[in-house]
Amino acid sequence: MKGIGASPGIAIGKAVVVEKKRPRLTGVTLQSEAEVKREVLRFEQAVTSAVAEVEAVMDTLVAHDGPTEVLEIQIELLQDEQIITDVVEKITSEHVTATDAVMEVIAAAVTTLHNLDDAYLRERAADVEEAGNRILMELDPTLKPSELIVSENTILIGEDITPMDILSVDIAKVIGLVTRTGGKTSHAAIVAKARGIPAVVGCGDALASVRGGDVVIVDGSEGMLVVNPTTEILNEYTAKKKAFTTQASALNALKDIVAVTTDGVRVKLMANISNAADLEASFAFGAEGSGLLRTELLFMGRNTLPTEEEQFEFYKNVALQAGGKPVVVRTLDIGGDKPLPYLHLPAEQNPFLGYRAIRICLDRKDIFITQLRAILRASVFGDLKIMFPMISNVSEIEQAKAILEDVKTALRSASTPYNAAIEVGIMIEIPSAAVMADLLAREVDFFSIGTNDLCQYTLAVDRMNEQVKHLYDPFNPGVLRLIQNVIEQGNKFHHHTGMCGEMAGDVTATLLLLGMGLREFSMSAASIPYVKDLILNTSITAAQEICRTVMAMRSTPEIIQYLQAVTKR
Numbered sequence: 371m372k373g374i375g376a377s378p379g380i381a382i383g384k385a386v387v388v389e390k391k392r393p394r395l396t397g398v399t400l401q402s403e404a405e406v407k408r409e410v411l412r413f414e415q416a417v418t419s420a421v422a423e424v425e426a427v428m429d430t431l432v433a434h435d436g437p438t439e440v441l442e443i444q445i446e447l448l449q450d451e452q453i454i455t456d457v458v459e460k461i462t463s464e465h466v467t468a469t470d471a472v473m474e475v476i477a478a479a480v481t482t483l484h485n486l487d488d489a490y491l492r493e494r495a496a497d498v499e500e501a502g503n504r505i506l507m508e509l510d511p512t513l514k515p516s517e518l519i520v521s522e523n524t525i526l527i528g529e530d531i532t533p534m535d536i537l538s539v540d541i542a543k544v545i546g547l548v549t550r551t552g553g554k555t556s557h558a559a560i561v562a563k564a565r566g567i568p569a570v571v572g573c574g575d576a577l578a579s580v581r582g583g584d585v586v587i588v589d590g591s592e593g594m595l596v597v598n599p600t601t602e603i604l605n606e607y608t609a610k611k612k613a614f615t616t617q618a619s620a621l622n623a624l625k626d627i628v629a630v631t632t633d634g635v636r637v638k639l640m641a642n643i644s645n646a647a648d649l650e651a652s653f654a655f656g657a658e659g660s661g662l663l664r665t666e667l668l669f670m671g672r673n674t675l676p677t678e679e680e681q682f683e684f685y686k687n688v689a690l691q692a693g694g695k696p697v698v699v700r701t702l703d704i705g706g707d708k709p710l711p712y713l714h715l716p717a718e719q720n721p722f723l724g725y726r727a728i729r730i731c732l733d734r735k736d737i738f739i740t741q742l743r744a745i746l747r748a749s750v751f752g753d754l755k756i757m758f759p760m761i762s763n764v765s766e767i768e769q770a771k772a773i774l775e776d777v778k779t780a781l782r783s784a785s786t787p788y789n790a791a792i793e794v795g796i797m798i799e800i801p802s803a804a805v806m807a808d809l810l811a812r813e814v815d816f817f818s819i820g821t822n823d824l825c826q827y828t829l830a831v832d833r834m835n836e837q838v839k840h841l842y843d844p845f846n847p848g849v850l851r852l853i854q855n856v857i858e859q860g861n862k863f864h865h866h867t868g869m870c871g872e873m874a875g876d877v878t879a880t881l882l883l884l885g886m887g888l889r890e891f892s893m894s895a896a897s898i899p900y901v902k903d904l905i906l907n908t909s910i911t912a913a914q915e916i917c918r919t920v921m922a923m924r925s926t927p928e929i930i931q932y933l934q935a936v937t938k939r
């Protein structure tokens with residue numbers, strides 16, 4: 371069953387289904403003023419007892435250091451003047467029962483919230499609904515849930531699991547949550563995340579088929595639910611669960627430790643990102659900034675080019691989110707596997723060898739200038755660097771830098787602030803650039819090795835073509851020689867050389883790259899703890915020895931076998 375992964379991790383346990391008793395309209399019309407008065411009083415008493423009940427729960431929670439915010443919201447909503455006035459007004463003017471008045475007023479408030487654009491506010495409809503249900507339960511005690519009996523390893527399953535549901539069970543025994551409705555900011559999601567319990571929300575009607583006692587796997591990372599799994603699937607998820615737990619503890623233990631080898635050499639570990647949210651998430655893995663901000667996503671999935679203002683806001687957010695940590699902003703790398711339909715680029719025989727990245731930008735200067743203006747304007751909000759992709763010769767760097775200088779001049783004459791000392795670097799991802807790294811090093815402040823493209827161009831293997839997938843091989847001795855040359859030349863010219871291709875996050879390559887002299891690795895954030903763990907447990911001397919051994923080898927299987935053997939910890 372597919373849902374929304376609301377809290378990561380894997381839980382395997384037994385289902386306990388939370389049954390909700392639904393309130394019904396009474397349809398009764400009050401016959402006298404005395405009856406009206408009595409219903410208003412019943413309503414007011416119901417609100418008072420609902421508040422008292424929530425306060426009692428809060429007291430026990432405070433005693434156990436539990437989170438009380440959701441309950442504070444409940445008290446506020448129960449005492450909401452608008453809701454109270456509307457209900458009393460309905461009873462007195464329409465002569466309906468307290469139950470009917472509460473149901474109608476709450477339903478209207480919920481509909482209004484549901485229609486809002488803001489996802490968070492939409493989810494708050496659940497808070498209002500819950501407050502309403504509390505009052506309804508006081509008016510009709512038969513609606514109160516029967517006490518849930520949970521045993522060890524319980525997976526709670528329900529329509530929408532409310533804080534009240536969670537508080538009414540022995541939460542220590544609950545290892546997973548699953549709901550039919552709700553999104554990432556629903557209560558179930560918030561509570562699950564706060565407690566580190568895997569959760570899948572918004573599973574839809576299919577969830578009705580789950581019965582109490584069913585064996586359930588909750589995969590909160592993938593948003594998947596498996597009910598009564600086969601032994602094979604159970605084994606698969608047991609292994610996944612173990613891997614997740616190992617990763618989580620490695621992550622926690624290493625997050626705030628800097629990567630230093632046993633002989634004291636400092637290595638920087640950064641994250642590849644596409645926006646400010648990715649950057650924020652990467653800090654949980656200990657990222658020290660970003661070695662690659664792919665700006666393409668900002669241009670994709672829309673019908674027109676983003677304006678300078680839109681781009682400025684985007685880069686500014688990233689710079690602010692980074693909080694002083696460096697972020698390498700790569701200029702547009704469109705074409706090849708990343709089409710942009712609204713540019714109407716002509717179809718090509720060999721898109722990867724064609725009109726892409728810096729080639730488009732040097733041709734369509736309007737696009738390039740707009741992006742450079744936006745990046746430069748945002749550069750006063752943090753440590754942004756500029757990186758040009760797909761460089762194959764010196765002339766492209768000269769042209770790109772000349773345009774950058776023009777943009778700086780224009781900003782200066784308009785007194786628009788920007789970081790005049792902004793660093794400029796290039797991706798090394800075309801073999802010619804890797805071979806003449808010594809020449810290119812003089813032109814820029816830094817290199818970043820893009821192994822994804824470097825590998826495809828060096829080996830003449832389309833990185834998207836399934837048929838030649840087996841030939842795509844970053845450990846090919848030819849590719850390794852190119853990488854080694856780039857690192858050596860970069861280090862010789864004393865500017866920093868990073869790597870942002872997938873190889874930077876591959877633990878099999880870590881010791882070899884360290885031995886080659888690489889000191890900056892940028893990767894998908896989740897890989898950082900693993901790479902860091904290796905760095906913390908090796909010396910540069912050992913890594914250099916590993917590098918010498920590998921560079922004398924002739925074939926990939928031999929290299930990988932050796933690297934895996936020396937990498938085992």
Ligand code: PEP
Nearest residue numbers: 799820821822823870871
């Ligand atoms: C690369 O080519 O290695 C790289 C990081 O860039 P992309 O994958 O975006 O082409």
Ligand code: MG
Nearest residue numbers: 799820822823
């Ligand atoms: Mg690339």
